[in-house]
Amino acid sequence: MNKEAYAAYLKQRKSSHKTNYYLVSLKELEEIHQKYDHKPSLLLHACCAVCASFPLELLSQHFELTVFFNNSNIWPQAEYDRRLSELYRYLQEANPSIPVVVTPYNNEEYMKPLEPMKDDPEGFGRCFYCYAVRLREAFAYAEEHEFDFVTTVMSISRQKDSQKINEIGRSLSRLYPSVSYFYSDFKKGGGQLRQKELVDEHQLYRQDYCGCIYSYTATHPEG
């Protein structure tokens, strides 16, 4: 890990102006209601049921949703299978009409470019790359299947940098101009509180690490 780059990132993060993406999302919803006389389509990248619970509840009021599960970062496969089956269970219980697209699981291939960044602390370069890869896949699918919008549930997590996630979304929307990126900070505006209620109500499995083997090892140093 480049320690100087990490220190510079932390310093810049502390001092730089932060956009309140929750307020941005409220403005977007207002504009969407003015522009459309129907619910536009939105492809929602979801990494697990816990993170998806509140964004699904909120966004389903405004969009025709499709869930996109492309999470080859998750290790091992048993954990991937568990998170996917919890997501199916949650949808079945909360909103069974929402379709789910699952891309092929290939953790070995997915992790190759991340290996040189394996010592990065969580929430730095390796993770930025990981957010970008999965979001780019979502944009590509959304463009190919003519979705109006795309976004990810990841901004609900306190462990993830919402500024970075939304900046990545903004950059990708330039590469895929036919799809609009929906900016978000799902943790704000009561999102985290509602998430907790939904997790308790549906007894959702709450994993104790982000997903990849490096995050597993950091959380389980005993192996």
Ligand code: SF4
């Ligand atoms: S910690 Fe999470 S976001 Fe970071 S690389 Fe691993 S799976 Fe991706």
